[in-house]
Amino acid sequence: QSPQARIKIDTDRKVGEVHPNMFGNFAEHLGRCIYGGIYEEGSPLSDASGFRKDVMEATKNLGVSLLRWPGGNFASGYNWKDGIGPKDQRPVRPDHAWGDLDSNRFGTDEFLQYCERLGVTPYICINAGYGTVNEAREWVEYVNEARSTYWADQRRKNGRDKPYGVKIWGLGNEIDGPWQLGHKNAEDYSKFALEAAKAMRRVDSSIQLIASGSSNFGPNADWIAWNREILQNLRSEIDYISLHTYIGNRENNFERFLATSQDLDERIEVVAGLIQAAQSGQRNPRPIYIAYDEWNVWYRARGNTEFATGSTRLEEIYNYEDALAMGMFFNSFIRRADVVKMANLAQLVNVIAPIFTNKQGLFLQPIYFPIAEYGKQRNNMSLNALVTSPTYTPAPGRKPLGYLDVSVTHNTKENALYVNVLNRSEKLDIATRLDNVEGAIQSAVGVWTMNYDDLKATHTFGADKKIVPANSTYTAKVEKNGFTYTFPKHSLTILKVKLQ
Numbered sequence: 001q002s003p004q005a006r007i008k009i010d011t012d013r014k015v016g017e018v019h020p021n022m023f024g025n026f027a028e029h030l031g032r033c034i035y036g037g038i039y040e041e042g043s044p045l046s047d048a049s050g051f052r053k054d055v056m057e058a059t060k061n062l063g064v065s066l067l068r069w070p071g072g073n074f075a076s077g078y079n080w081k082d083g084i085g086p087k088d089q090r091p092v093r094p095d096h097a098w099g100d101l102d103s104n105r106f107g108t109d110e111f112l113q114y115c116e117r118l119g120v121t122p123y124i125c126i127n128a129g130y131g132t133v134n135e136a137r138e139w140v141e142y143v144n145e146a147r148s149t150y151w152a153d154q155r156r157k158n159g160r161d162k163p164y165g166v167k168i169w170g171l172g173n174e175i176d177g178p179w180q181l182g183h184k185n186a187e188d189y190s191k192f193a194l195e196a197a198k199a200m201r202r203v204d205s206s207i208q209l210i211a212s213g214s215s216n217f218g219p220n221a222d223w224i225a226w227n228r229e230i231l232q233n234l235r236s237e238i239d240y241i242s243l244h245t246y247i248g249n250r251e252n253n254f255e256r257f258l259a260t261s262q263d264l265d266e267r268i269e270v271v272a273g274l275i276q277a278a279q280s281g282q283r284n285p286r287p288i289y290i291a292y293d294e295w296n297v298w299y300r301a302r303g304n305t306e307f308a309t310g311s312t313r314l315e316e317i318y319n320y321e322d323a324l325a326m327g328m329f330f331n332s333f334i335r336r337a338d339v340v341k342m343a344n345l346a347q348l349v350n351v352i353a354p355i356f357t358n359k360q361g362l363f364l365q366p367i368y369f370p371i372a373e374y375g376k377q378r379n380n381m382s383l384n385a386l387v388t389s390p391t392y393t394p395a396p397g398r399k400p401l402g403y404l405d406v407s408v409t410h411n412t413k414e415n416a417l418y419v420n421v422l423n424r425s426e427k428l429d430i431a432t433r434l435d436n437v438e439g440a441i442q443s444a445v446g447v448w449t450m451n452y453d454d455l456k457a458t459h460t461f462g463a464d465k466k467i468v469p470a471n472s473t474y475t476a477k478v479e480k481n482g483f484t485y486t487f488p489k490h491s492l493t494i495l496k497v498k499l500q
């Protein structure tokens, strides 16, 4: 078959390093994410600290680099002081974001110990809703202060002498959203965030700060205006601006669903432009990146599911097409690896998550596998590949886009190219010519692929080996530093092409 598509790769066309934090994750006090997910005291599956060992193992294998906590919407009503000290003396508080009770038995020390045990970077989101600047400042003192001060000594009293050294702090969550506790307009948020940033940096000048960008893409929301104003006001203090995106196949239209990369690409492009605009004309502008600190498929489970056992929420059961969407998200992030320096899947366990537990064990959802595989490309160099492929128009009024959604990275140590290809055609297998502009390639090409007939197929307890990846080697007929490979319809493939 003669090729219908082309991927032309030039290792000199560097975009930026794929930052390890692109494979971050998120654990919120919501439903069974913390309690009954990562933490279950008294369970035979937990260790002495109450951490579920099976979940830790699955998290390690997922390749998680960073963990955001305690929310999400929850953060805007959270008082961190409730979650320290002897567990039996901690107050039970109503959580007004999700309507549950929080026992506070999992707090700052538990979260940071969890991160240390996993070897992941902690990211704490402060309460910019109902909280105060002083509470945020004291939280940094509790966590990072080395000298003998009131809050550092409280930490010592609670069993931790050495400062945790948490570097990444979020200045609140989705503060532009009317659903947010303590929702603010851009001006009021900027004033709060500016003061919080200064106060927190007085305790520890080495911390990095993430401003709450707008994720309110509703028809009457002006997300661009919010981001412009925030960037303008906070540009001297922040290191990142956050973006959140959840997608869903609401119309049961597979190809339209997987065309939502158009929105992702546009949002990244627009915010990159706003960052540039805010920095333009500044002497030594502070570098600012995008933290895509919540992203996933989420639309079915707004309440309970068949697995509900009490206060369970957002327990999305993922199918094969959702797994393909993971590739789409990562391709968009990797294509702009110069500006997207963090991305956190929302969330880790049970709540819109790749890992799903009950009291007896867990199962891995189909979305688990692409996340784990893309994570191996951390620190690779993203390349700007030229891609041509048959196109389609996902919906009236939308721009046409290629069936092949592609990103490419270069691992210089292995001298190998990783070619990530989502074929979002429901019907077409697409024969594609891959060319490496300069330099010979080896004929043995590694192939990782997910390809399943039933787009709606799901996993459950005791049955999570169905929608899984396959690994093989393809012997390419190499001519003029290129070869042809056929990407099957509705599949996700990562080719590992070794250079000579």
Ligand code: AHR
Binding pocket: 028, 071, 072, 073, 074, 173, 174, 244, 294, 346, 347
């Ligand atoms: O991840 C679930 C919720 O989605 C988070 O709490 C909030 O930030 C977002 O709206």
